[in-house]
Amino acid sequence: MGRFSLLALGTAVAVTAGLLVSTGSAAAAGPAATYRKVSDWGTGFSGEYAVVNAGTTTLNGWKVEFDLPAGSAIGSFWDAAMTRTGDHFTFVDKGWNGTLTPGQTATFGFNGSPGGAAAVPTSCKLNGKACDGSTPDDTTAPSIPQTVRSTAKTANTVSLAWNASTDNVGVTGYEVFRDGIPAATTTTTGATVDGLSPETTYSFTVKAKDAAGNLSAASAAVSVKTDAGSQPPAGWHPPYLSVGTVYEPFDGTDRFFAKVKPRFPAGRNVDYGYLYLNGGAQIGEWHSRTERLAGKSKANGLTPVFVVYAMGGNSDQPSVMWSNLQSTSYVNQVFGGLKDIAQTATNIMGSGRIGYVVEPDTLGYLLQQYAGNYGDDPDRMPAATSGAYDSGALVRGVDPDFPNTLTGFVKAVNYSLKKHTPHGFLGWQLNLWAASGAPGNGIVHSTEAFGFEAGKQRIVDNARANATFALKAGVGYAADFTSIDKYGLDAMCAEPAQANDPAKALWFWNNDLWNNYLLFAKTLKQTLSLPVVLWQVPVGHINGTTRPSPTDYNGSGAYPVLPNQSQQCEDSASTFFFGDTFTATGNRLEYFTRNEWRDPKLTVSGSTVTWGPHFQEAADAGIVSILMGAGVGTATRGVPQPANTSAVPVDAPTDGYYWITRVQEYYARPVPVG
Secondary structure: OOHHHHHHHHHHHHHOOOOOEEOOOOOOOOEEEEEEEEEEOOOOEEEEEEEEEOOOOOEEOOEEEEEOOOOOEEEEEEOOEEEEEOOEEEEEOOOOOOEEOOOEEEEEEEEEEOOOOOOOOEEEEEOOEEOOOOOOOOOOOOOOOEEEEEEEEOOOOEEEEEEOOOOOOOEEEEEEEEOOEEEEEEOOOEEEEOOOOOOOEEEEEEEEEEOOOOEOOOOOOEEEEOOOOOOOOOOOOOOEOEEEEEOOOOHHHHHHHHHHHHHOOOOOOOOEEEEEEEOHHHHHHHHHHHHHHHHHHHHHOOEEEEEEEOOOOOOOOHHHHHHHHHOHHHHHHHHHHHHHHHHHHHHHHOOOOEEEEEOOOHHHHHHHHOHHHHOOOOOOOEOOOOHHHHOOOOOOOOOOOOOOEHHHHHHHHHHHHHHHOOOEEEEEEEOOOOOOOOOOOOHHHHHHHHOHHHHHHHHHHHHHHHHHHHHHOOOOOOOOEEEEEOOOOOHHHHOHHHOOOHHHOOOOOOHHHHHHHHHHHHHHHHHHOOOEEEEEEOOOOOOOEOOOOOOOOOOOOOOOOOOOEOOEOOOOHHHHHHOEEEEOOHHHHHHHOOOOOOOOOEEEEOOEEEEOOOHHHHHHOOEEEEEEOOOOOOOOOOOOOOOOOOOOOOOOOOOOOHHHHHHHHHOOOOOEOO
């Protein structure tokens, strides 16, 4: 629900102040990792590694692995992500400290037990080579794959083959590129690229790789046009940019929708209502929650969307996700639950649409914490996909044989949901914080950290890195969209102390930062060839609005000021997308009138600021829907939820009806989408 993103960014801000340092003259010819024991108290010890780039080129990511004596343990660790296999420990950079220019050093540390003279790492490797830099570099790339050709094709797939490459040490595999984007990896001389559109011409190239990571130059391109066939089912989203809300159905929401219905344009309503389905022990609640959301959505004219948080086991711990992904019994339980959700919702909705936002944060955690151990290749990352067949959701010999890899797991999830939801649509959620290269306060702030043009390029590169990993992981297989969130908490619920100086806040974005966010979304659309659904976008608005409120909602004709207390906090999301004119002074005026994008929709007159609506710009970026609402209990609520703050009636929103009014006004003339 976005909880990790704030934690990660906060940590980055604290650490980047002094972690990356220049080492001056280099003592080795290339990168090296040096260990020192900081302290030893007999029953335990504290150790630290310094990863030094003593070479002449930038080091893009590092992985340090070593052995400890049998029976050793590592408890706490910092400034790196750790995995363990027996007595072998692997530490990978955190993303923000992974890029080392020549002369820079990154450090990480850990506390282990027991202590003593034997408590010293052995067999240390840095990125697969001896930590002292003594392993000779293999810099010879394999030969270029020859005679790339198409051996078969359908409306949605192209099968390719080529002649084998050679290498001075040995070829370990091949990477297939579709229109310059990684599309498949294989250890053989053939591959099938899926997730393609009918009657579309694609250009494919192949590169060979060796154990040292050397890639050959690209092969000659081969162009293949897919066969004719039916497009994905039409109508999964309206012909206009639609809006949805978090929706926890109870009697308060019934009364709320009855009250606001008369003010919607004829035939209109909020299009989507989404509900969280958490994993772990809460899988047992999926059936009843599905019945409630599907039943109430149908009654109120909404399309139900299930946000499936299964693999985290109702936690925000990467290690839990990773462990659950390897557990056949847990995967079995998840797929059984997914099958029940799909069938239960379909029985209620009939021919009505049913949506899924799949596994928020999961791919982000895996990219950030574990992918580096597997060459950033989801086809090499293990997963207990076989549990899907044990659950009965998939049938061996009837359904496709998805492998026990992350890519196999992703495709199995998509296939299973589509199999059991004939009128379903789905997309995996990606994260702003997952890929490396972001400044400490987040990728959207790159234009502030690196300059406007360089910052925009950093955003594009980061989005491509996210999308490229997701594409390799199979998110495009039988999918209808991809999704990104902002954060599940309104900006001033997260940092109320920054209300008078919003430039210091991580999440109180100005117009420039929102345009950066649209650039990120646009890059996802271009890279994945899937439309984008924004999800978990806060409903809060900037105080000082000059817009009158309908007296049906506020008898005074004015919206109440959000006090930046629990469930009643400012954010700038509604102001940006719906547009508004508001007053501001001091630091707030300066910050909210910044306009490096030269956005013609931002104007200022004295202390009065106008942000025009940005639904058209969102549509131009490839966004087809914006799902808005609270991701955590203290966030501002545009639609009532159980356990409202005592300051607000149980059947009322906590934002003074601002958000629902703006939705109603927008639906009078919604923006078309393709």
